[in-house]
Amino acid sequence: MIFADGITLLCNDIQVDPQDIVMLVLSWHMKAGTMCEFSKKEFTEGLQSLGIDSLDKFREKIPSMRSELKDEQKFREIYNFAFGWAKEKGQKSLALDTAIGMWQLLFAEKQWPLVDHWCQFLQARHNKAISRDTWSQLLEFAKTVSSNLSDYDAEGAWPYLIDEFVDYLKENGVNQHGQINDSSLN
Amino acid sequence: MERKTIDLDQGWAHMQSGIAKLKRILEGLQEPQFSSEEYMMMYTTIYNLCTQKPPSDYSQQLYDKYYGCFDEYIRTKVLSAVRDKHDEFMLRELVQRWSNHKVFVRWLSRFFHYLDRYYVPRASVPSLNAVGLSAFRDLAYTEVRANARKAVIDLIYKEREGEQIDRSLLKNVLDIFVAIGMGEIVQYEEDFEVQMLEDTTSYYKSKATIWIESDSCPDYMIKAEDCLKRERERVSHYLHASTEQKLVETVQHELLVNRANQLLEKEHSGCRALLRDDKVDDLSRMYRLYHKIPKGLDPVANLFKQHITDEGTALVQLAEESASNQKTTSGSGSQDHVLVRKFIELHDKYMTYVNNCFMNHTLFHKALKDAFEVFCNKTVAGSSSAELLSSFCDNILKKGGSEKMSDEAIEDTLEKVVKLLAYISDKDLFAEFYRKKLGRRLLFDRSGNDDHEKCILTRLKQQCGGQFTSKMEGMVVDLTLARDNQLKFQEYLNENSYVNPGIDLTVTVLTTGFWPSYKSGDLNLPSEMVKCVEVFKGFYETMTKHRKLTWIYSLGSCNIIGKFNPKTIELIVSTYQAAALLLFNNADKLSYSEIMTQLNLNNEDLVRLLHSLSCAKYKILLKEPNTKTISPKDSFEFNSKFTDKMRRIKIPLPPVDERKKVIEDVYQDRRYAIDAAIVRIMKSRKVLGHQQLVSECVEQLGRMFKPDIKAIKKRIEDLISRDYLERDQDNPNTFKYLA
Numbered sequence: 001m002i003f004a005d006g007i008t009l010l011c012n013d014i015q016v017d018p019q020d021i022v023m024l025v026l027s028w029h030m031k032a033g034t035m036c037e038f039s040k041k042e043f044t045e046g047l048q049s050l051g052i053d054s055l056d057k058f059r060e061k062i063p064s065m066r067s068e069l070k071d072e073q074k075f076r077e078i079y080n081f082a083f084g085w086a087k088e089k090g091q092k093s094l095a096l097d098t099a100i101g102m103w104q105l106l107f108a109e110k111q112w113p114l115v116d117h118w119c120q121f122l123q124a125r126h127n128k129a130i131s132r133d134t135w136s137q138l139l140e141f142a143k144t145v146s147s148n149l150s151d152y153d154a155e156g157a158w159p160y161l162i163d164e165f166v167d168y169l170k171e172n173g174v175n176q177h178g179q180i181n182d183s184s185l186n
Numbered sequence: 187m188e189r190k191t192i193d194l195d196q197g198w199a200h201m202q203s204g205i206a207k208l209k210r211i212l213e214g215l216q217e218p219q220f221s222s223e224e225y226m227m228m229y230t231t232i233y234n235l236c237t238q239k240p241p242s243d244y245s246q247q248l249y250d251k252y253y254g255c256f257d258e259y260i261r262t263k264v265l266s267a268v269r270d271k272h273d274e275f276m277l278r279e280l281v282q283r284w285s286n287h288k289v290f291v292r293w294l295s296r297f298f299h300y301l302d303r304y305y306v307p308r309a310s311v312p313s314l315n316a317v318g319l320s321a322f323r324d325l326a327y328t329e330v331r332a333n334a335r336k337a338v339i340d341l342i343y344k345e346r347e348g349e350q351i352d353r354s355l356l357k358n359v360l361d362i363f364v365a366i367g368m369g370e371i372v373q374y375e376e377d378f379e380v381q382m383l384e385d386t387t388s389y390y391k392s393k394a395t396i397w398i399e400s401d402s403c404p405d406y407m408i409k410a411e412d413c414l415k416r417e418r419e420r421v422s423h424y425l426h427a428s429t430e431q432k433l434v435e436t437v438q439h440e441l442l443v444n445r446a447n448q449l450l451e452k453e454h455s456g457c458r459a460l461l462r463d464d465k466v467d468d469l470s471r472m473y474r475l476y477h478k479i480p481k482g483l484d485p486v487a488n489l490f491k492q493h494i495t496d497e498g499t500a501l502v503q504l505a506e507e508s509a510s511n512q513k514t515t516s517g518s519g520s521q522d523h524v525l526v527r528k529f530i531e532l533h534d535k536y537m538t539y540v541n542n543c544f545m546n547h548t549l550f551h552k553a554l555k556d557a558f559e560v561f562c563n564k565t566v567a568g569s570s571s572a573e574l575l576s577s578f579c580d581n582i583l584k585k586g587g588s589e590k591m592s593d594e595a596i597e598d599t600l601e602k603v604v605k606l607l608a609y610i611s612d613k614d615l616f617a618e619f620y621r622k623k624l625g626r627r628l629l630f631d632r633s634g635n636d637d638h639e640k641c642i643l644t645r646l647k648q649q650c651g652g653q654f655t656s657k658m659e660g661m662v663v664d665l666t667l668a669r670d671n672q673l674k675f676q677e678y679l680n681e682n683s684y685v686n687p688g689i690d691l692t693v694t695v696l697t698t699g700f701w702p703s704y705k706s707g708d709l710n711l712p713s714e715m716v717k718c719v720e721v722f723k724g725f726y727e728t729m730t731k732h733r734k735l736t737w738i739y740s741l742g743s744c745n746i747i748g749k750f751n752p753k754t755i756e757l758i759v760s761t762y763q764a765a766a767l768l769l770f771n772n773a774d775k776l777s778y779s780e781i782m783t784q785l786n787l788n789n790e791d792l793v794r795l796l797h798s799l800s801c802a803k804y805k806i807l808l809k810e811p812n813t814k815t816i817s818p819k820d821s822f823e824f825n826s827k828f829t830d831k832m833r834r835i836k837i838p839l840p841p842v843d844e845r846k847k848v849i850e851d852v853y854q855d856r857r858y859a860i861d862a863a864i865v866r867i868m869k870s871r872k873v874l875g876h877q878q879l880v881s882e883c884v885e886q887l888g889r890m891f892k893p894d895i896k897a898i899k900k901r902i903e904d905l906i907s908r909d910y911l912e913r914d915q916d917n918p919n920t921f922k923y924l925a
Contacts, residue, residue: 132906133906137913163899
């Protein structure tokens with residue numbers, strides 16, 4: 001098993017920051033079960049599937065792994081993978097703080113203007129763990145609903161938490177550019 | 187013998203004289219009728235001229251000349267005669283000329299009949315009769331029809347304004363229009379009906395404009411009804427039957443449809459005013475008038491609904507106001523009963539309207555239902571209507587309730603209450619409140635009459651289904667069984683006198699599932715009672731071995747003898763109160779905390795308990811300090827000086843307010859019900875869209891309560907996380923059942 005220390009060493013070798021999102025992509029390729037851990041099987045089979053057998057090759061592969069995030073389909077898979085990977089073993093839901101961290105990371109790549117409001121909202125109003133369904137539906141929400149919420153279907157099958165988020169945004173006057181003036185957040 | 191060929195001109199000359207004679211007859215001149223020889227000669231001439239060998243077969247020429255006769259006659263005589271006159275006189279002339287023409291055609295076609303037999307079919311040309319008619323149509327009718335139409339319409343106007351007119355004349359004129367169509371009604375419609383209907387439209391439009399301002403709604407309606415009646419008469423007297431529907435629709439449109447809003451919403455005499463003033467006849471008329479118009483009853487039903495809604499809402503507001511004025515807990519009880527009574531009265535009143543004025547029409551049933559659903563679900567002074575109804579029932583069913591009614595009146599009222607229940611969306615809440623109160627009535631022997639209890643359960647079952655009442659019925663059955671059980675227990679005690687605890691004990695065994703949940707506290711029983719419990723347990727084990735008994739002391743009651751100095755008094759108290767009092771057999775004075783420790787009760791129960799014994803009407807215990815409320819620093823002493831004129835008194839222990847618990851329980855049950863419904867639906871459909879799932883859920887659960895959409899969503903998400911359902915990969919708005 002490789003744990004956090006081993007991973008730090010690895011990151012050093014391939015010259016990547018451990019917090020870099022490409023580590024997530026790598027974990028995805030390895031089908032890693034939990035973050036900050038690689039089993040021998042996961043590690044070796046993952047490297048095999050990537051065609052990496054040396055550190056140089058590893059370093060060369062980094063940019064292409066990074067670019068995989070730009071692919072819609074792959075991003076979705078990685079995003080959904082991230083849920084199971086980031087949560088505690090044996091838990092059904094993802095702790096809020098971890099979820100927020102992951103979202104910040106992922107949406108830095110994918111540019112969703114409402115990500116900060118989403119995180120603020122969760123901390124202010126929800127304060128509980130995130131279910132898998134909410135996690136995966138959030139991506140759909142970010143992709144299909146415009147940031148001024150004009151095309152949001154309240155009768156749709158969005159998870160309860162997302163409905164609440166929309167109400168929260170409307171209460172606090174989201175304008176065209178997704179800017180918000182929520183006095184309760186001061 | 188060879189027949190001699192007749193020359194056309196020769197033959198025609200013969201005909202001319204006959205035709206001239208005919209014309210003289212038509213003109214009304216003195217002229218004897220045709221003799222049979224004359225007739226035969228005419229006929230035979232034609233016959234001969236047609237049966238000669240070509241080129242002397244003059245059929246075609248004769249056919250043309252036949253037409254020519256009409257042509258000539260109409261042009262020279264008929265047209266001018268008609269044009270010469272005006273109005274009614276013109277119409278009379280026209281009728282006369284038409285009548286003449288028919289005679290002309292009849293006779294002439296007889297003369298020329300042979301053409302009809304062979305030439306007409308062979309040459310595929312119109313029959314002689316048809317030719318005759320079309321001659322009138324093309325040469326006379328088309329010239330005069332506009333004027334005739336105008337004259338007729340003018341007369342109709344006069345009749346509408348009240349003048350007497352010659353109806354048979356009009357009938358005759360319009361018969362021409364009809365007959366001219368030669369089997370098709372189109373001519374009549376185009377040449378007369380269209381214009382007449384337009385004229386009718388503007389006539390009634392202007393009448394409506396005047397009447398709507400000047401007349402009250404009832405008066406206007408009477409006029410409208412009258413107009414419709416007259417127009418129908420008009421049709422039967424002289425218009426063609428096919429006009430009736432169009433005419434009636436036109437009048438309805440101008441008088442009733444276009445003016446519906448203005449009419450029905452008239453300030454002091456419109457629909458709502460009529461309802462207010464109980465004007466049954468006028469409302470019946472309104473129904474009759476608007477019934478035949480498609481969607482005509484919609485505005486009426488709407489106003490009906492609004493009216494009822496407003497009246498009901500006003501009742502609710504009144505109740506709210508008097509409840510906040512009173513501000514005493516006991517006062518609000520009777521207010522609730524007043525409100526329910528008023529609801530019942532309101533319902534009866536407007537149902538009568540539905541049945542009588544509105545002829546049981548579904549639209550009005552629905553209006554009544556919708557209206558009641560609006561205000562029957564409002565909360566009054568913190569109590570939901572479900573609660574109000576259940577305490578209303580409780581009041582009627584319990585002994586010493588505030589209403590004294592005959593058996594019949596009770597049954598009638600209970601029936602009406604159950605009907606009101608249909609309008610309440612939180613039926614499950616009603617069921618739970620009802621069950622709690624039923625429990626009280628049954629256990630504390632407060633039920634007035636078993637038959638009434640059974641009666642209302644039957645009605646509830648009919649209306650809401652067996653599942654609604656199954657638990658309640660179980661409760662009633664339990665009581666019956668408990669009585670039997672008690673007899674067996676007595677026998678057991680008699681047979682096993684050594685176990686007799688020395689105290690009269692009655693135990694009621696309840697089936698847990700049927701009864702509301704009661705908390706079973708761990709009261710420390712006085713030793714006498716402990717023995718009783720053991721004895722009963724022994725007995726019960728002889729009956730069945732596999733049941734667990736949980737004792738609910740909070741529901742028990744006890745008769746204890748209080749040996750007061752002045753005199754001995756029997757006290758009827760609850761088990762808790764008895765346990766507290768018996769402590770004073772072993773101690774003169776006890777502090778609050780000592781009592782608490784010894785009884786093992788919580789603060790809330792203890793305070794209530796001690797209050798009832800020391801601060802209420804009968805002060806069995808003396809409290810130090812002698813304040814009105816219980817505090818943990820108080821201490822208590824047996825009041826040996828207590829006395830009362832009665833030898834037996836009941837010391838009530840006021841019950842805890844159950845409302846919050848009931849609501850909590852019901853909301854909890856709803857979550858399970860929603861879960862069950864979702865799983866049931868998905869199991870049978872396998873794949874279903876979100877919208878459909880929600881609406882089916884609402885429909886299925888609607889019998890008991892109105893599920894909140896948000897609640898359903900939450901349950902769906904919960905079921906997803908419990909792996910009962912999943913979202914479809916490609917369409918996140920659809921769910922799939924996971925086996």
